[in-house]
Amino acid sequence: AKMREEQIKKTKTVCTYCGVGCSFTMWTKGRKILKVQPEVESPANGISTCIKGKFGWGFVNSEERLKYPLIRKNGKFVQASWDEAIDFAAKGLKKVGEKYGNESLMFIASSKGTNEESYLLQKMARQIFHNNNVDNSSRFCQAPATTGLWRTVGYGGDAGSIQDIYKSELVMIVGANTAESHPVLATRVKRAHKLNHQKLIVSDLRKNEMAERADIYLHPSPGTDIVLLSALSKYIIDQGWHDREFIEKRVNGFDEYYKSLEPFTLENASSITGIPEKQIIETAEMIHSVKSMCILWAMGITQHSAGSDESTAISNLLVLTGNYGRPGTGAYPLRGHNNVQGASDFGAMPTYLPGYQPIKDKEVIKKFEKAWHTELPTKPGIDNVSCIENIDNDKIKAMYVVGQEIASTGPDSNMIRDSLEKLDFLIVEDVFFSETAKYADVVLPATVSLEKEGTFTNTERRIQRIYQVMEPYEQTKPDWEIIQGIAKSLGYDWNYKHPSEIMDEAASLSPMFHGVSYERLEGFKSLQWPMKENGEGSEYLYEDRFNFPDGKARLYPLSYRPPLTVSEEYPLHLNNGRMLEHFHEGNETFKTEGIKEKVPDTFLEISEKLAAEYKIQTGDFVRVTSKWGSIKARALITERVSGNELYMPMNAASDDATVNLLTSYTRDPDSDTPAYKELPVKIEKLKKN
Ligand code: SF4
Secondary structure (H helix, E strand, C coil), X not given: XXXXXXXXXXXXXXXXXXXXXXXXXXXXXXXXXXXXXXXXCCCCCCCCCCHHHHHCCHHHHCCXXXXXXXXXXXXXXXXCCHHHHHHHHHHHHHHHXXXXXXXXXXXXXXXXXXHHHHHHHHHHHHHXXXXXXXXXXXXXXCHHHHHHHHXXXXXXCCCCCHXXXXXXXXXXXXXXXXXXXXXXXXXXXXXXXXXXXXXXXXXXCCCCHHHHHCCXXXXXXXXXXXXXXXXXXXXXXXXXXXXXXXHHHHEECHHHHHHHCCCCCHHHHHHHHCCCHHHHHHHHHHHHCCCCEEEEECHHHHCCCCHHXXXXXXXXXXXXXXXXXXXXXXXXXXXXXXXXXXXXXXXXXXXXXXXXXXXXXXXXXXXXXXXXXXXXXXXXXXXXXXXHHHHHCCCCCEEEEXXXXXXXXXXXXXXXXXXXXXXXXXXEEEXXXXXXXXXXXXXXXXXXXXXXXEEEECCCCEEEEECCCCCCCCCCECHHXXXXXXXXXXXXXXXXXXXXXXXXXXXXXXXXXXXXXXXXXXXXXXXXXXXXXXXXXXXXXXXXXXXXXXXXXECCCCCCCCCCCCCCCCCXXXXXXXXXXXXXXXXXXXXXXXXXXXXXXXXXXXXXXXHHHHCCXXXXXXXXXXXXXXXXXXXXXXXXXXXXXXXXXXXXXXCCCCHHHCCCCCECCCCCCECCCCCEEEEEECCXX
8 A cells, every 4th residue: 555655646736627727636646647636725716626627637648649749741741859840840930030021920829838838939929030929819718808907997807816706795797607617616606695695697698507596687689798787887877876985086087988878778778688677777776785796707798899898898887886996896807718817917918028018118128128138029919810811911921829729719710721721831839639730830749737837827817836747748848848949949048947937037027926936836825916015916906006007997988889790691699608518629628538428519509499490309410500601510409598599619529510610700809809709690400410
């Protein structure tokens, strides 16, 4: 028994399946994962995890993992040594840069990679290639939320902690399927709702689990949330229920904002959203009846052509009612990837250096130029959505994509796949041979989180350490080593011996992270940015001041732009999102036995009304067609969707069934985030299954 004990290794790590950032001790024997054990001191989750965190690790030992580097020669991928592949990747970027200019290069950082890895990729783009064309997948999800918060309160992050949500008297969830997308966080809300008499309002197209539990469930017509939120604001002000004292002391722009609310009468709101006036009043009354409210939202809000405005409307409502700066209050855009927050925080963004320091700020540029011994670009870069049209315009000629399955997760995947084909040079660094890898010139095999050291930042701005649980699989390498290798091959010897040195550099250059070090993140210790002058992190934001020069919040006037909507030809609305068992496009969880068996593929949720109309039964194959593509999926008749609305998880077992073959390139002009949720389709029952 003692021998057996000795072979068991216990290592602290952080889950990579959502932004909650659950941490736990992983028990392993070699590459075998014996147990996932959350600890009392796990800051985000305590002793809980969900199915993905507990059982979702089978992919780590999947035979399908990339084992060695691949280089395309005469149209075919052949095995290469690391030296050869790194050299090939470096030369490829250099050659395209020399031929078309460095601005023809695009860098995409992984929102699943570590903070240190995002930092290095943006450093490569800026220091070596003098361009700001660097981004991460927050562009596909929460960039509009960040825009909304920057407009109103100043920090692009959750206002408080997951713990704080528990303390709130009222939780409002708008456009988020929390029970499935952020399960452990949802458990807290469920418990508080049950025990603490916390009230719960849910607004969503789909009657998801949280909606079932809610005290008030609102079902606005697709893409009309801004009307509902603004009508609530107007009604609250008209009743004199806004927090006058708070507004007087801490808020700018009230009058102009109130004026902008003029069109949002109950009558108008009700006719646009389809929600009865009485229910809007009931909701406003509930908001008025509590001392603290927080609002949680996700892609049901952000992935619209007015995603930034809708996010702004949420923050406006919170400012107006004085719901910022205290426990149990504030805005909670719930992050999807484990490190989508950190990838942005550490500078993988086209207009910000690490720590959200603007490239337009001369002092900031000077500081980084001194540290990196080079001149830095101040022209805003291209983001990872508009880079697609820039491939078509011949402006982007080469891309370095780290761990992003852009060929299946980008909007209008047919178009993206055609565009990738046109690139002169593509580096794909990933764990599996992804759909995107099919278009690559060189494929670099990366380790998974369990095989490396680093840090992740979860949805509540909490920086947490991950430790190496097991040796890298076959010949794989951590992304930070690969990026550093390419830099070296390009003549830049960064010479980081450990990710801690990368963090030290990032922390020294970004006030937000001053004082963050691996020493302070040891084990289950964590720090929430921004670091305060006293050296402590910030559990919640805006206690004394909002993040603007005068310290005041800003109410931001808005108007309503109708979404892309159904037509005679495409009469049905297809909503899409996550499911509990699978993660994103599914290239990890569909390779994990146990999970795959439980939910083998995607499905199309259809209302009883439509099922009757189209004579469809559960299990029938249905063809779903939009203006941009067509896929087939099995139908599932359910009460979760109603009327002419359909729902489909974005996770699919094969690349030819991804919902993004249907979605369009329509975008939110303020963040460039695709309007994935504005999707008119038609359906047809297939005769043969
Ligand atoms: Fe992982 Fe999120 Fe589940 Fe926690 S809630 S175990 S972070 S997927």
